[in-house]
Amino acid sequence: MKIGIIGTGYVGLPSGVGFAELGHTVVCVDNNKAKIEALNKGKLTLYENGLADLFKANTEQGRLRFTTSMKEAVQEADLVIIAVGTPPDPITHEADLQYIYAAATELADYLTGYTVIANKSTVPVGTGDAVEKIIASKNPAADFDVVSLPEFLREGFALQDFFNPDRIILGTHSERAISLISKLYEPFKEKTPLLVVSRKSSETIKYASNAFLAMKIHYINEIANFCEKSGANVAEVAKGMGMDKRIxxxxxxxxIGFGGSCFPKDTMAMAHMANKVGVRMELIETTIAGNQKRKKEMADRVYQSLKDLKNPKVAVWGLAFKNGTDDCRQSPAMDIIRELLQKALSITAYDPKAMDTAKAILGDKISYASGMYEAVKGADVLVILTEWPEFSAPDFDELAKRMNRKVIFDLRNMLSCEDAQEADFEYHCIGRKCD
Structure with missing residues (x-):
């Protein structure tokens, strides 16, 4: 099958590599010339576990190509996947669809033969209708179907999720489109259900799923607050809850709260869509507000331990919003750093993969270390903000040698209470006591 993919970000690029690995011919298009030039030179423009090897293999074998030409990507394609960004509007917080509409407008001229246009971008309900109208208006002779094909790829595990999907959701009433998408995902048919629903239901499923998961994260953080006051251990509580198959x-x-390119954006968009149709989603609204409050509270915990010191220095481990990716968009770690910067604290940070993306956001507002132990040199406190595996078992003797004060705020609960206390560190974690 010939596939064109519009967008080479955290959805488009892993999807392109994945479909190429399945044997399809894939052309990815992006209007960012520098990015396309880098990809054509064999240089990945984002970090994702396992992506490099498959990227190299499929580009070398000619199954995966990159271009700035929409015509090259769309002409003669059986399937065109739209995987561009839908960032939140800075004022209303609704999804900004300008890139979706621009893609639809441009691709319309190059459709040849029957083509399925699949929206993989997370889009508000009714976007498929709008895309269909744009293409039909621009190219009345085009033979096409617009379907909703939401992605459920976790950053850091995108390829794992691509090749082992929980489910495939397809929004369409077109039998021709169902046949083509069924063929596309035929390698997974024995283990993965394909659910065909209406286009609007499919568009809703992605938002409803992400909003639910965000609420789950906010809920366990509230339980953690309770555990800290009551003496319970949130890790034990969560384990007991998780054994319930319903949960x-x-x-x-x-x-420290949820972040990344999906949950913050999608919860706000879901609340906005609900408001537009006259529905109040109080759980989602509370989750959004609580998540913002959570990051401020975490920053304040750190600040309170330093406020009586003169020119305190903070070491931070972790900048990406989660391990396995270099993505710092809406990263709780970055938000906490911003809160600490407002207190005029000096910060040195380290992240194994996200240093460049963090620098592009924070610039010279903080210092950057080349390693985790270099970051703690002269620090009065170490704050762990991203759950990279290498942070889970530090050399406490090395930390003690380099730090001014033996204080750790483990805001991801990565370390052993016993190990930290044996090394005579003042150790703070989330939802559990280490007495």
Missing amino acids: GNRFLNAG
């Missing part, structure tokens, strides 16, 4: 054990890790 499940995922997204029950207490911490």
Whole structure:
């Protein structure tokens, strides 16, 4: 099958690599010339576990190509996937669809033969209708169907999720489109259900799923607050809750709040869509407000331990919003750093993958270390903000040698209470006591 993919970000690029690995011919198009030039030179423009090897293999074998030409990507394609950004409007917080509409307008001229246009971008309900109208208006002779094909790829695990999907959701009433998408995902048919629903239901499923998971994260953080006051251990509570099959054990890790390119954006968009149709989603609204409050509270915990010191220095481990990715968009770690900067604190940070993306956001407002132990040199406190595996078992003797004060705020609950206390560190974590 010939596939054109519009957008080479955290959805488009892993999807392109994945479909190429399945044997399809894939052309990815992006209007960012520098990005396309880098990809054509074999240089990945984002970090994702396992992506480099498959990217290299499929580009070398000619199944995966990159271009700035929409015509090259769309002409003669059986399937065109729209995977561009839908960032939140800075005022209303609704999804900004300008890139979706621009893609639809441009691709319309190059459709040849029957083509399925699949929206993989997360879009508000009714976007498929709008895309269909744009293409039909621009090219009345085009033979096409617009379907909703939401992505459920976790950053850091995108390829794992691509090749092992929980479910495939397809929004369409077109039998021709159902046949083509069924063929596309035929390698997974034995283990993965394909659910065909209306286009509007499919568009809703992605938002409803992400909003629910965000609420789950906010809920366990509230339980963690309760555990801190009551003496319970949130890790034990979460384990017991997760054994209930109705609840499940995922997204029950207490911490600093949710972030990334999906949950913050999608919860706000869901609340906005509901408001437009006259529905009040109080749980989602509370989750959004609580998540913002959570990051401020975490920053304040750190600040309170330093406020009596003269020119305190903070070491931070972790900048990406989660491990396994270099993505710092809406990263809780970055938000906490911003809160600490408002207190005029000096910060040195380290992240194994996200240093460049963080620098592009924070610039010279903080210092950047080349390693985790270099970051703590002269620090009065170490704050762990991203759950990279290498942070889970530090050399406490090395930390003690380099730090001014032996104080750790483990805001991801990565370390052993016993190990930290044995090394005579003042250790703070989330939702559990280490007495």
